[in-house]
Amino acid sequence: MNSNSITVSNLTKKFSFSARNSSSGWLKNLFSPETKEIVAVNDISFSVKHGERIAFIGPNGAGKSTTIKMLTGILFPTSGKVNILGFDPTKDRKKLAYQIGTVFGQRSQLLPNLPITDSLEFFGVMYDMPEKEIKKRIAELVELFDLSSFITQPVRKLSLGQRMRAEVAASLIHKPKIILLDEPTIGLDVVAKKSLRDLLLKINKEENTTIFLTSHDVGDIESLCDRTIVINHGVVIRDLPTQDLAKTFVYEKYIDLVALSNFNNFPELPEGIRYSSKDKNKITVVVDINKINVQESLKKLLDLFEVEDIDVYNADLETVIRHIYERDSTSN
């Protein structure tokens, strides 16, 4: 039994569209337009095991949604293969649909005027579940997601946090083996975000649901996903455990210097140290410890500046990810 829930091999997607050539006349553009081709996804490969929690991230336009569409069978690849739960999405989209759940942060799938239970029943029927099983499952989900306090209210009257809980519950009505989430925490407050993340972890633990998440929220990635795949310009540029991701720029150390009175001068820094930000109250520098170690740099910095407080830390995940995006585009 294949322990992979998703296997993607050499997946490529090219889009061709007719582009207007501004230098030729409009008649020519109408009848024989130039076709341009863009490569949205370029030969990517990865596999996901059952029960894994994956973050699938990349800057806008990187090819994320294109890849996800190919996973669900909405878009057909130009070349390469996708195998999800043993299905080929291009052939067995409907069968696959029974095994997948989807949550879109910005688009609701619930019926707005009726209480959640109506939506849950509705989806239950859509997924061909027998009546008894639907009722049982709804009771499970209500308990698991703590929906009972607002279960009788029409969906349109719920707060965003409550709605997202309901959305995720609805996506799980048919006990899918994989759940795909697109920006699920967008717009939620800090408490609601944590609550949603905890729920997803619980589901993953109790039902071994594979979680495939795209998000721009670093907190989602850090707390929810043990593995991160970074895609940019249609190519997978990182595929590693999330905690290793944070260590990618481990050779960079950040040092904050808080002024004793005011920083008036910003002299040139020794080799290996550069300014990240500076104003009269606080300076942040980045130290490349391949070139100069922490001890040396602290000595030199304390010679240059009078400080009241000092803080030494690694780049946070957000900065790391940003660097990955930025540095990848410049190398292209």
Place this chain on the structure above:
Amino acid sequence: MKEIRLATKILKTLVKDRIQYLDRLVVDTIGVIARCGILLILYWYVFKLSNGVINGTTFLFAAWSIFFYFSFSVLRLRDISREIMKDIQTGNVEVLFSKPISYLSYRMWWQVGSGIYSFVVITLLAVVALFFIIGLPPTMTIGIFIPTLILTFFCGAILSLFLYTIVGLLSFWIEDINPVFWIVDKAVMILGGSYLPVALFPAFMFKIALWSPFGASQFVTHTVYETWQTNWYQLVGIQLFWIVLLGLVVYFMFESAKKKVSVNGG
């Protein structure tokens, strides 16, 4: 089996929704009164001026014929074009494609479900009101009236759904389908016997109304006339012909649309 279960569920859920929120019912009622109601009053006056008979028909027949058109339109099957267009523009079509359902039948049942409550309530009330205000033409009391009415109603509903679905599916290729929608919708309006009942059509226009799918979708308006008793099977035959033809068009268009989505995105 699953189709039927899902269809029933869609209808049940939507009717429940509409019962909860009567806004839609109020809106539809005002709509019928504004259009059909005012129109009937105007025609009553017009027929009176013409000594009760125009083109061989009386107010009674014309009124019921016009009413059937507007009652049918309460179902708002035409809105399926806009719903499909919205689905495509918002990307919702992809969400629905990822569900284990047939998109088109889902959309069609949804459209029926949205309108059925208003349709039943308004039609019942209006029939009672009309019965007491203007009475019933003798053609509506004969035995075959009800069954053939029901038959032609269902055929007309299916035909309307197909017609407007074709318009909606054009959104996969054209950015703004509104102009096409208006043309189709107006053709249905003219040839269906709405503001001008079919009995008052000039001969050539009647022919077009008879043979075109636009007119055929509204054949319920033909059921009140005396000619219906002898002609009904011919008209239902025409409806069936168009249902098959347009059904094929819908099928092929949708297959083509799915291919397009799968190759070039939405």
Place this chain on the structure above:
Amino acid sequence: MMKELYFALYAIKKNIQSSAELRTSFLMNIVGMSINNTAFIILWGFFVKSVGVIGGWTVADIIGLQGFVALCFGIVFSAGAGIRKLADYTASGAFDRFMLSPKNLLVRIATSSFGVSALGDIVFGIVCLSIYAFLIHATIYQILLIALLVIISTIVFLAAAIVIYSTSFFFTDASSVTGSLFELFLTPSLFHGGAFQGAMRFIFTFAIPSLLIGALPVEIVRDISLGKLLLVGVLAIFWFVISINIFNRAIKKYESSNFMTFGN
């Protein structure tokens, strides 16, 4: 006041620029609209053919009627298409950003969107009125009357639109309610004017101003009736004042809601 006007024109220009980019759609819309409106002429034209002349109304008058209504519809809903979107704005809470704008609220909302399809109505309206003027062998006097009545009917139309769409603030599912109320106003205005007599004529002149935007102007031009002209003019001012009043009251009732787009 001049600033308001200047800004309104600027907003309209910007909207045109952004819609004109969909050039094929633009043309298609105009053609589509014209065909759309022609349907009513066909219908009522055949009506006159079957039924005969009622209330003095001939096929020419039908064309004139459609011309007036299409033209005032086109003028109001091209430059001021935002009024129709009032229901959506209030439901989605997008209305807030208009409230924060330093410009006159009503003008800002009205010019927030440009209705490309309504341009088709303007073209159609002008063509119809020209044909009408030709068919009745209009004198200079009558042509001037037409021009004046276009202005008056546009004012009435604008006022009616404001009143109707202002009700968006009072309902949850506002867009269907307002659309429906608008039907109640617009549909009778497209009906054969001669068929309106007695109580019907009274209601649709004084209670719902449908006859003011098409049927009465046609009769005024045809009969050169100054009495009716005065009546229509007075009512136009009356409706305009009422509409501003109702709009301001509606604003006070405004509440914003937390809303997520719903797909079905």
